[in-house]
Amino acid sequence: MIDVGIVGGTGYTGMELLRLVSRHPQLRLAEITSRGESGTRVDELFPALEGEVDLAFTEPDVGRLSRCDAVFFATPNGIAMGMAPALLEAGCRVIDLGADFRLRDPALWQEWYGMEHACPGLLEEAAYGLPEAHREAVLSARLVANPGCYPTAVGLGLLPLVTSDRLKSGPVIADCKTGVSGAGRAAKVATLFCEADESLKAYGASGHRHLPEIEQTLRTLRGEPVETVFVPHLVPMIRGMQATLHVAARGSAEEIRALYQERYAAEPFVEVVPAGAHPETRWVRGTNGCRIGVHQPPGVADQVVVLAVIDNLTKGAAGQAVQNLNVMFGLEEGAGLREVATLP
Ligand SMILES: NC(=O)C1=CN([C@@H]2O[C@H](COP(=O)(O)OP(=O)(O)OC[C@H]3O[C@@H](n4cnc5c(N)ncnc54)[C@H](OP(=O)(O)O)[C@@H]3O)[C@@H](O)[C@H]2O)C=CC1
Numbered sequence: 001m002i003d004v005g006i007v008g009g010t011g012y013t014g015m016e017l018l019r020l021v022s023r024h025p026q027l028r029l030a031e032i033t034s035r036g037e038s039g040t041r042v043d044e045l046f047p048a049l050e051g052e053v054d055l056a057f058t059e060p061d062v063g064r065l066s067r068c069d070a071v072f073f074a075t076p077n078g079i080a081m082g083m084a085p086a087l088l089e090a091g092c093r094v095i096d097l098g099a100d101f102r103l104r105d106p107a108l109w110q111e112w113y114g115m116e117h118a119c120p121g122l123l124e125e126a127a128y129g130l131p132e133a134h135r136e137a138v139l140s141a142r143l144v145a146n147p148g149c150y151p152t153a154v155g156l157g158l159l160p161l162v163t164s165d166r167l168k169s170g171p172v173i174a175d176c177k178t179g180v181s182g183a184g185r186a187a188k189v190a191t192l193f194c195e196a197d198e199s200l201k202a203y204g205a206s207g208h209r210h211l212p213e214i215e216q217t218l219r220t221l222r223g224e225p226v227e228t229v230f231v232p233h234l235v236p237m238i239r240g241m242q243a244t245l246h247v248a249a250r251g252s253a254e255e256i257r258a259l260y261q262e263r264y265a266a267e268p269f270v271e272v273v274p275a276g277a278h279p280e281t282r283w284v285r286g287t288n289g290c291r292i293g294v295h296q297p298p299g300v301a302d303q304v305v306v307l308a309v310i311d312n313l314t315k316g317a318a319g320q321a322v323q324n325l326n327v328m329f330g331l332e333e334g335a336g337l338r339e340v341a342t343l344p
């Protein structure tokens, strides 16, 4: 068994990790932290986990955490970088669900996250944990930067095109929507039911911190910059994310769909939906799946619309983190991640 620790076990991605780790056949939860709930039993706070988790929350402590084989950070940005060096030194593997190790350039990190990086020396070493693109790097990594939810949906939605000669020059438009759990559990007025329900709003249209991460992902895949317009939206649902990607590309919808099917044929979590289908977020709710549809607007030459849906908390965060751990430890990549979406 592999002993894992979760730092930030009371937040939304920490709760999702708890759900997945508790059902994973090769993982044992050894440590779970919360400053606010230290001493409280996990199943007292989350009765759904009664009989699944026999632990209480503790204060985050490097000494205790370093006894784990792997530690997940499900914490706000800027926390993992303070504790990761000591954990790595102690021989732990680290997977950060936050953004601390995602951007290669510490100056870019400071510009978008407003704080100086605590361990810029680890940025080169960290593997960017989008397994469909960087499986080899994850396989040998001690430290994984779990991608952001929007960069996951946009990255998977564009990967086959940006690595092919079908992509034409011109900006990619990434029109993205997500549910309120994306903002985390800490109360914010904008995500209160009365503020978010029965309404839809764009935000970050003049610049969102996931833009440099998306640009870095696309540049790495293509070998040159891919101009990107990224506009996120908040929609009144709890989980889910859709990236609607407008891309200039050569070829018919059939040819481009075939390119996607070929690229993702061996991927356990990415599925290209049949011609004419529009994937829905509820098809992947609570699962580690990503469903992708390829369409072509009539009457516009060399233009495609790619639709990619994920669950922001699963493939966009905790599920992908477990997938990365499976790859890092040589486990079957889908272990503990075989959930089927709940419908309706
Ligand atoms: N929500 C989403 O859809 C996604 C989130 N992410 C990223 O994952 C990370 C966690 O997000 P999310 O679960 O939504 O956040 P939440 O706000 O829901 O939870 C944060 C957790 O971190 C703990 N925490 C807060 N401050 C500290 C600290 N200084 N030291 C140790 N623990 C701390 C909190 O518990 P306590 O205060 O009791 O210690 C809590 O358990 C973030 O970096 C987020 O950006 C990534 C992809 C998607």
Ligand SMILES: CC(=O)N[C@@H](CCC(=O)OP(=O)(O)O)C(=O)O
Pocket: 097, 098, 099, 147, 148, 149, 150, 178, 179, 180, 181, 182, 183, 232, 234
């Ligand atoms: C609705 C909402 O606020 N969504 C969040 C999603 C991003 C997120 O979770 O951030 P990381 O993946 O970088 O950790 C946001 O736009 O900030």
